Amino acid sequence: MSTEWQVIDALEVPALAALFADDPGRVARYSVDVAGLHFDWSKTHLTADALAAFEALAKAQGLAAKREALFAGAPVNVTEGRAAEHGAERGEGSEEAVARAAQLHARMRALIEAIEAGALGPVRHILHIGIGGSALGPDLLVDALGRDDARYEVAIVSNIDGCALEEAFARFDPEATLVVVASKTFTTTETLLNATSALQWLREGGVGDPHGRVIALTAAPDRAVEWGVDETRVLPFAESVGGRYSLWSSIGFPAALALGWETFEELLDGAGEMDRHFQLAAFHENAPVLAAFADLFYTQVKRCATRAIFAYDERLRLLPSYLQQLEMESNGKGVTASGDRVTRPTAPITWGGVGTDAQHAVFQLLHQGTHLIPVEFVAVAEPGDALDEDHHRQLLLNCFAQGAALMQGRANPAEPARDYPGNRPSATILIDVLEPRTLGALIAFYEQRVFVNAVMLGINPFDQFGVELGKEMAKAAGAGGLDFDPSTTDLIARAFAPSLGDA
């Protein structure tokens, strides 16, 4: 074990109450303001010693050089031999990658303008088909920013379960629906099957040329053309943009169409601002870096297996599921970038929900359970609703009170069931106003934080081989070409028994 890790493992961890008592300047010391976001890590156990220890590890792991390599377009995704150039989509990257992204954005914008001008006929509905990174990002954007003034009705369908598609079919008029097929690889079973069923629905709904209503978003344009989409309606993006990092590319098309190009550009600008902060700010005042240090304190020193994110804003209700893919698919790894087995825990299980709902469902465990779970609150100062201001006031007060209650606790030795141990950590992100720019900055913050965690642990956050085995086995099972274990064989036999449903 390196000496840097030895120092980290030996960190003294005073109680949160003591940290506040000893340092009147703690809030300011452990807060950062950037791009309309206020980050407060003062209710975590970070200390000056912890920061110094993590900074030493960052130096040993070459964080600054690796960050530079990321933005320079070096092949940081070592197992797949390619760059990770999502930054270029928002103007931060090599000259060549930024120019290529701008060109592809221009193509996307031109198609949006053509649709707005009626080139594809009447459009009221957008049926976006994709899964994982090809769905979660657009879904988050449209849900967060399109509540009041989306120009089209959007349905995002990901699951191969036909119920999901049927629900969208029931809402939409096929003659006024644009089908958007989003798949980086254009090989994903769920997406291609759903897209084929959507074509059939268009046909049965009286659309003469169903393929003419399809737009493809992909890094494999040839496959989309082969599948039947006209080249003029294929919006490519670079292979070096990973699926879970792709909402900035043409994968963001439904959001750009429904919310308007300006909105999409502001989103990119906000992300670019966070990227620049990440590249330029010293580690001790760098939001993604400090957040990663706090993450590592809990995963490595306190061995917390999970961390929870609660969005205290209905508009951000999809943020926890978006972050699950970003964090768990990126850093849920068992080997280092050079292929050695890791010797320390990697990504914590990321979970969460929406406040205040979650308070009445899962917070019991957070306050009194036996697991220590670092919590992250994400709230917005300006209300998203036009109701009596008491709604938003109560929402925010609940959010802040939960953080205080977790930290302060309340001793009750006489009644153990009513004893709150306290000293439970939380971080808070307070967004001034939820708008495209701040949402872009928030998402980019999470991306860069994942990157820092990966560098510190020496893993590659940009591949995802873990998802392949199950996919292969499902395909082989469909083709009848695999001998399964007795349990799986029995389940398959039961599910597909001819008598199923007769009872």
Ligand code: F6P
């Ligand atoms: O199975 C995981 C995954 O490869 C994700 O990484 C990706 O976001 C998703 O599937 C969808 O892939 P595609 O965009 O190629 O259809």
